[in-house]
Amino acid sequence: MEKLYNTNSLSFQVFNELERQIINGVLTPGTSLTENRLCEQFSVSRTPVREALRMLEQKGLVQITPNKGAVVLGISEKDLTDIYTIRMYVEGLASRWAAQKITDEQLERLTEVVELQEFYQNRACSEQINDLDTRFHELIYEYSDSRTLQHTLSNLHHMIQHYRQRSFSSDGRAPKAIKEHRDILNALIAHDADLAEKLTVEHIANAHANLLSLIVK
């Protein structure tokens, strides 16, 4: 379950770091990524760099033009809004399926995450809260027991990590979000698929609305 994962392999180190930089806006859209520059930057040869770039292309984070190289695509504010809307349409499905299939052991793990969130919520640890938010949603994706749905939603959720961080760190969104998580958890405990779906859709809608209000400012 833990993603100790390919943390070794230089390809993945480069991939993860570039992904992070793109998602966090360090690398702005339009930036062209020449292989040699990245080689120097990461002190690795071209092989892992090229592999990382190919992976990023499949994720839609860079665009590779044959014989010309890679440019950063990044995540625009329109992408952000689109992602929330897409999640509003589909993330309820994850909770619905999870409600039908979740085991007692899985419920325990999820409960633990929610309790940790409640523990942190008044301590202004926006990073921990964001991490736990990620874990909460990722666990539901996993417990939906659908590889494809997990893959799809995980990608979407991951893309907007940086924006969520802003949301949690700036205002009173965290307590509300955590309360909503607790409600969803209760619906899952009751195996009430309809309710879990409904609450999840509302949760996404609220998160979206909150983020929009921040951006307008």
Add this chain to the structure above:
Amino acid sequence: MEKLYNTNSLSFQVFNELERQIINGVLTPGTSLTENRLCEQFSVSRTPVREALRMLEQKGLVQITPNKGAVVLGISEKDLTDIYTIRMYVEGLASRWAAQKITDEQLERLTEVVELQEFYQNRACSEQINDLDTRFHELIYEYSDSRTLQHTLSNLHHMIQHYRQRSFSSDGRAPKAIKEHRDILNALIAHDADLAEKLTVEHIANAHANLLSLIVK
């Protein structure tokens, strides 16, 4: 728009061919892909093979374990059902957005595709019909004017190409599907977002039901 795209580069040739084989079930789940074997098979060096494998991993078609190699994941019947269900939740959104944003020129192109389908529908050319089905849906994804939605749905639609082929080649599904396409097209022409969404969801549901009836046999 056309995907003349990276058809050159050996990496993409290998990627496309492996993807095709996985999607078509030529490579069954669990098959382990050793780099040297693929090198011989495609008569290329390890570099493009490795890049292809990394891309396939990001698409969720193979799983790479560090220092151990890649194994085929493939698309199970459960994945198939899941994909249709997910599309039922989200594909309507593409039509909704397309209805709001589609231009006259884009409508012409889409109309052309539907007319071609109607031309072929009684000629038992299931391959052409499948190709045109792909083009119809891909165009709507494109005209939804959302990079993320296009990316998401394009992946899902692509995954089940092989199953759709079976659907079109085996029974009276093609004429019904084409009729549904015509109805969706009309809704788009009228820029009726609600109707376009509703018809699209029904279209996916019908396609799913049809495929299920085939599999049960």
Add this chain to the structure above:
DNA sequence: AATGCGGGGATTGTATACAACAATACAAGA
């Protein structure tokens, strides 16, 4: 001045060589 045409430097594409790791088989010792 505008256009067309090399040419050289920079960049990507591909192949290969070497290093690190994993798995297996086999032998030595308890």
Add this chain to the structure above:
DNA sequence: TCTTGTATTGTTGTATACAATCCCCGCATT
């Protein structure tokens, strides 16, 4: 017999060398 250590082999990870392509710039021609 069982265990454990080790050698061997096959596979993946990384670096580098070479080939193909593109791009920019200067130059000549009109």
